[in-house]
Structures are given as C-alpha cells and as structure tokens.
Amino acid sequence: MNRKKLFASSSDKIVFYSILPLVVGVLSLFILIGFSIFSQAWVSFERFGTNLLVLSVWKPSEDPEAELYGLATPLIGSLYSSLLAIAVAVPVSISLTYLVGEVLPSSIGDLLRVLIEIMGGLPTVVYGLWGSLVLAPFLRDSVMTPLHRYLGFIQIFSCYPLTGYSVLTAGVVLATASTPYVTSLLIEGYQMIPAKYREGAYSLGATKYEVFKVLLGLLKPYVVAASLLGFSRALGETTIVTLTIGNSMRLPLCLFEPTMTIPSLIASQFESARLYTYAMPTLFAGGFLILLVSLGVSYLGIKKLYKWREEIRA
Amino acid sequence: MRDVSKGLSRVYVILVISLVAAAASIAIYVQTYNLTQSTTTTSTPIWSGVTLSGAGATFLAPQMIEWSRILSETKGLKVEYQSVGSGAGRDMFFNKVVHFAGSDPPLSKSLYQQYVGKVMQLPVVVGSVVMIYNIPEVPSDKTLCLSSDVIALIYKGEITKWDDERILQLNPELRGLLPSREIIAVHRSDSSGTTSVFTTYLNKASPTIWLKDLVGLTVDWPVDEKGRGVGGKGNEGVTQAVKTTPYSIGYVELNYAITQGLPTAAIKNSAGACVKPTTETIRAALQNAAPSLPKSPLDDWSDALLQVLNAPGEKSYPVVSFSYIFIYKSYPDKAVVEALKEFVRWVNTEGQNYMVPGYLPVPEEIRQVNLKAVDLLTVGGS
Numbered sequence A: 001m002n003r004k005k006l007f008a009s010s011s012d013k014i015v016f017y018s019i020l021p022l023v024v025g026v027l028s029l030f031i032l033i034g035f036s037i038f039s040q041a042w043v044s045f046e047r048f049g050t051n052l053l054v055l056s057v058w059k060p061s062e063d064p065e066a067e068l069y070g071l072a073t074p075l076i077g078s079l080y081s082s083l084l085a086i087a088v089a090v091p092v093s094i095s096l097t098y099l100v101g102e103v104l105p106s107s108i109g110d111l112l113r114v115l116i117e118i119m120g121g122l123p124t125v126v127y128g129l130w131g132s133l134v135l136a137p138f139l140r141d142s143v144m145t146p147l148h149r150y151l152g153f154i155q156i157f158s159c160y161p162l163t164g165y166s167v168l169t170a171g172v173v174l175a176t177a178s179t180p181y182v183t184s185l186l187i188e189g190y191q192m193i194p195a196k197y198r199e200g201a202y203s204l205g206a207t208k209y210e211v212f213k214v215l216l217g218l219l220k221p222y223v224v225a226a227s228l229l230g231f232s233r234a235l236g237e238t239t240i241v242t243l244t245i246g247n248s249m250r251l252p253l254c255l256f257e258p259t260m261t262i263p264s265l266i267a268s269q270f271e272s273a274r275l276y277t278y279a280m281p282t283l284f285a286g287g288f289l290i291l292l293v294s295l296g297v298s299y300l301g302i303k304k305l306y307k308w309r310e311e312i313r314a
Numbered sequence B: 001m002r003d004v005s006k007g008l009s010r011v012y013v014i015l016v017i018s019l020v021a022a023a024a025s026i027a028i029y030v031q032t033y034n035l036t037q038s039t040t041t042t043s044t045p046i047w048s049g050v051t052l053s054g055a056g057a058t059f060l061a062p063q064m065i066e067w068s069r070i071l072s073e074t075k076g077l078k079v080e081y082q083s084v085g086s087g088a089g090r091d092m093f094f095n096k097v098v099h100f101a102g103s104d105p106p107l108s109k110s111l112y113q114q115y116v117g118k119v120m121q122l123p124v125v126v127g128s129v130v131m132i133y134n135i136p137e138v139p140s141d142k143t144l145c146l147s148s149d150v151i152a153l154i155y156k157g158e159i160t161k162w163d164d165e166r167i168l169q170l171n172p173e174l175r176g177l178l179p180s181r182e183i184i185a186v187h188r189s190d191s192s193g194t195t196s197v198f199t200t201y202l203n204k205a206s207p208t209i210w211l212k213d214l215v216g217l218t219v220d221w222p223v224d225e226k227g228r229g230v231g232g233k234g235n236e237g238v239t240q241a242v243k244t245t246p247y248s249i250g251y252v253e254l255n256y257a258i259t260q261g262l263p264t265a266a267i268k269n270s271a272g273a274c275v276k277p278t279t280e281t282i283r284a285a286l287q288n289a290a291p292s293l294p295k296s297p298l299d300d301w302s303d304a305l306l307q308v309l310n311a312p313g314e315k316s317y318p319v320v321s322f323s324y325i326f327i328y329k330s331y332p333d334k335a336v337v338e339a340l341k342e343f344v345r346w347v348n349t350e351g352q353n354y355m356v357p358g359y360l361p362v363p364e365e366i367r368q369v370n371l372k373a374v375d376l377l378t379v380g381g382s
Helices: A010-048 A072-103 A106-121 A124-151 A167-192 A195-203 A208-236 A239-244 A262-273 A279-313 B002-041 B061-074 B086-094 B109-115 B148-156 B165-170 B193-205 B234-244 B254-260 B279-292 B304-308 B334-347 B364-376
Strands: B051-056 B078-083 B100-103 B119-134 B184-188 B229-232 B248-253 B266-268 B320-328
Touching: A010 A279, A072 A106, A072 A167, A072 A208, A072 A262, A072 A279, A106 A167, A124 A167, A124 A239, A124 B234, A167 A208, A167 A239, A167 A279, A195 A208, A208 A279, A239 A262, A262 A279, A262 B086, B051 B086, B051 B334, B061 B078, B061 B334, B086 B100, B119 B193, B119 B234, B119 B254, B119 B279, B119 B364, B148 B165, B148 B184, B148 B193, B148 B266, B184 B193, B184 B234, B193 B248, B193 B304, B193 B320, B229 B234, B234 B248, B234 B254, B248 B254, B279 B304, B279 B320, B279 B364, B304 B320, B334 B364
Parallel strands: B051 B078, B051 B100, B184 B229, B184 B248
Antiparallel strands: B100 B320, B119 B248, B119 B320
C-alpha cells in the first residue's frame, strides 16, 4: 500500500540513489570474482576433468603433457580439518554460553564476552604461530604419543606421530580460532530467547543446569546454524592450517598424519605455479571448488539462522 | 592566584611545544636541503630519476634489499625488488611489468630457445643447501658426515635408523654415539628452489638410487609413504620441524642454518672427502666448476646447476647453486639501459663486497662473464 510511493521525500530519494552504486558495485564485484576464478580454472577442468576430484597428485613439469594434478587429498583434508575444528569448537562454545548465560554474575559474564570478542579479532597468524611453535610439540608429546601407545589398534590412532604437524593439530588450532565466532553467535541467540521460557522454567523450580537444558533444546536449530557458519569459516582459513597441517599430499586415515587443505595448497604452491602451464589453473580450480562448498554451507547456515530468529520471536 | 599560575604554565607548555616543533621542522628542512644539494652537486647521471624495478625469487630478496639500500645511498640509483617467487617474477618480467627478474632456476632449455639472443642471465649470488640434524646424543664438537647415497636412501625411507651400518661407516668416531632411533626426514612442503637444488644433487651424485622423476621444485617424497617423512613450509618451517623433533634431519639454505645456529652435516664430495659447508669449501667448488660454465650471459645456463653440483676437488662442498637475475638485451628507454648498466657493473664489482650473512659472492670468473652484459646492453625495441 504505502509502497506505492517509493520515496516519501526528496532527501530519501537522494540518499537512495547515492547509495545504489555502492550496493550494485559490491554485488557485481562478488559475481565478477566468482566468474574470474571460474574462467581461470576452466583450463584445468577441461584438461583433467573428473581426475581433478579423484586423484591425489601434484606433479608439475616443464613439459605440459607430463603435468598431472588431482585435488582429492586437499579437498578431503579441508573438510576433515574443518569438521574436526567444529567438533571441538561447538561443545566448548556451548559450555561458554552456559557460563555467560546462566552461571556467572553479569559483570564477570560481560568481561568474558569481551575477552571472547577480542580473541575473535586476533590475527590468525598469531594462532598459526602458537599452533606450530607451542601446540604441535605439546600435542605430540602429551596427547598423540600416549594415544598411539595405548589405543594404537584403533585406525585413527594407528600412526606414529612425527613432528606434531597433523590434521589433529590443525583441527585444534582451527577450533581455538573459531570458538570466539561460534560462541558470539550462540550467546546472541541464547539472549534472543524470550524471557518467558526462562521464567517459566525457574518458576517450576528448575536448577540453573535444568533451565539451560530446556533453553538449549530451543536453541538447537541455532546451534546447527552456528556450526555450519563456523565450518564454512574454518574451510577458508589459510595461515593457521598452512603452519600446522604439515602439507603432505596424502589422505589422512589417521589423526596424527600430515595432510593438506585447498588453501594450504594454494599458499604452498602459488609462488612457482606460473612456471608451469596447468598449475595456476588447477590452483584456481581448487579455489573455485572451495568457494562453492563454502557458499553452499554458508547459505544453509544463514537460512537456518533467519528461520529460527523468526520462529523464536513469534 | 592559582588560576593565573595555572594559565601561565599552560602558556609555557604550549610555547615549549611549538618551539620544539619549529626546531624540528627547521632541522628536517636543513637535512633534506643538504641531501638534495649533495646529490645534485655531483654530476647528474642520465639515469637519475629512473627507478629500476625487479621481481622474483624470495631467496634473493634480502641480498637485493641490501644492495638497493647501498646503491641509493652511494649512487642515488633506485632499485626496487618485489619478493614474489621465481615463477611470478618471470611472468612479470616477460610481460614487461618489471625491468629485471630474480630467479633461482635458470631458463629451461625450451624457454631459452624461445628467448635466445633477447634475454641475458646473470648469476649474481651463490647459495648452498645444507643438511641440518637433531641428534641429542651427538655432541656439538663432533660433525656428522653423510654421503649422497645415504641421504638419498634416508629420503627414500630405506635407511631407517641412525645406527645403520652405512651411516656408521662414514662416521667411525660416532660409532656407539649414534642411537638406534628412527630417522625422521623433513622436507619442504611448498614448491621451492631449495628442493630443486637438493633433488638435482641427489640425482646427479646417486643416479641409480635417486631417479630423475624425483627431481623438481615439488617432489612426491618416497619417505612420506613410509610414514617417516614430514613437510615444513619454507626454510623456517623445516628449521622449526628439525629443532622440535629429535632424531630428524632436514635440508635448508645455508643462511638459515647460520642464523638459526643449527649443526650442519658434512657431505662426502666427489673426491671422497667429508666437507663442511663453509665460505672456503663453497668457493672451492665454484672455482673448480668455473671452467665448464657458460662464457656469456647470452648462453644457455640451463645445465649450469649440474656443473656446480658435486664439483670436482678435494675441498669442494658438493651442494652449491646460483641465483640469477634476468635482463633483456635491449630496452627502448636509454635512461633505463644506462641505469641497468650501472646496476650490473656495481653488483658484479663493489656489490660483491656487501653480502648478507649466508649469501656468498660469485667467483671472479663469473663476474667477468656477467660484466660482458654491460657492453651487450643496447637501446632499442625488444
């Protein structure tokens, strides 16, 4: 009805038209980035076809005929390390949400929230360096070696940990780096739950933990959404993973083995990729694939998030 | 009363601050005035105002930055170098985005054919790949000696323990000290000129053990399959991995081993002697290899690495390499040509006295070859 007239006043009109180019610009930039990555990658898709998804090789050569690339390991490595990160980060984030939301007095809770936000703002290279210099040797000596010694018969613990650079280490550092993001999302969602639920629960004589359990049940779709968003973030993380995953072109059947991800492959091979005919297109192909996965997961996450917000308000 | 004194002291503070500021600005003005005076009073060379731009190998970057600093201070010649990697540097050079490229590998045979007579290759820096190790049982005053066969077998995963008979034979005085522990072989995980030099050496010195398909900037390491190999990103990554992993071995550029203070292994050379990587042994290798190297910057340098690796001579350290700069034979701009002439001349004369630790100057014979480029440079379309 009142949409009939788009602008109530001329100043509304001026603001709209002055902002319009920015909005269009951002959108078209995004589409252009996607398109240019795809067009750069096309040569590689054309040349290697499905081999790109099935094989695990990085064999550059001065002779273009002899070049052979397959991205199976980095693709699986990306998914693997990000899943691991989320598997660690989500329980930690839920616990933090419980602390901030129910247990701690609001002054200390706020302080904790600020700390979490600051952690989220730290440059990722800080996490990466800490992971490679401190955490990797520590995990190797006090987690991986004992696990391997006593539970070595289980497939994922079966390999002997060498330097500590492994899927596990990368996953743990990634988890540390994505916990602040997931926690912020969860706390935000938790505080969005209308007071009547909490009051109702307390009036029935529920303990703090029981109240949290009830509210967490309500929050469940939101937790899934936050995990998806955190996963998509971890997927694209470059510095942390490159410094901690060991960058080896092998499928990691065991948690203590080094492997690589698409971003770490790009970071490792970019410098000399231009020496060969198909190396750069293949890196772009990897970038494009990871972009697709990340877009898909983010879309699902955001959709779930919005849906939940609408439902909880209703 | 108090108010007045407070107001007065505020006035003083402002006065002092403005005085200091004025003095500082005058000082800066005088300084820059003197600087511009001193550069303009010395005769203005044709290249003043030109900034030479280069891009390429990260290995060359520290040395290039040092050279460019000294050149701009003493001669007023500005040289910019972007550390983007050999591949990207070449790309920028062939697309004429930059005046020169820095590259660890020389042009391959096919690329050389493509640019023959147009591009000149000048080896300006000598690098060396060294083996670093972490064996707590070996005291720091004793040196481990390795042969190319042993190194190749370690990286193939066939020599698995430090007390392997083949290692003990090379190190009779370490018998009893070398433990029966598994060797962990650390290598570069990113593509790197260092890996290329290292694997080319293994292939040249032990061709039956280290086959041709295991040579290159990135290699599918056999030892990884055995679960005893691990990658590190960059020289710093390998250094870090070796430092934190007992019983490991790795290969890095000499400058890294020097700055990190890690023990380096001696390597058995073609004359059968165990040689530590030092300035003298690396220089000896180059001097012994020099007669078989190309005689002009316009020649094909693609085999030069093979000549300097495993060079003859009792004192030669076997794993030595060059890093190159590529320049065109002709540029359309006269000022650029003159600037490049000055740059090439200086780098191959005085510049060789200003080496960053871990980087070695090229031997006299090579400098003479490089200096030919000064006369070859011409103005014209390219």
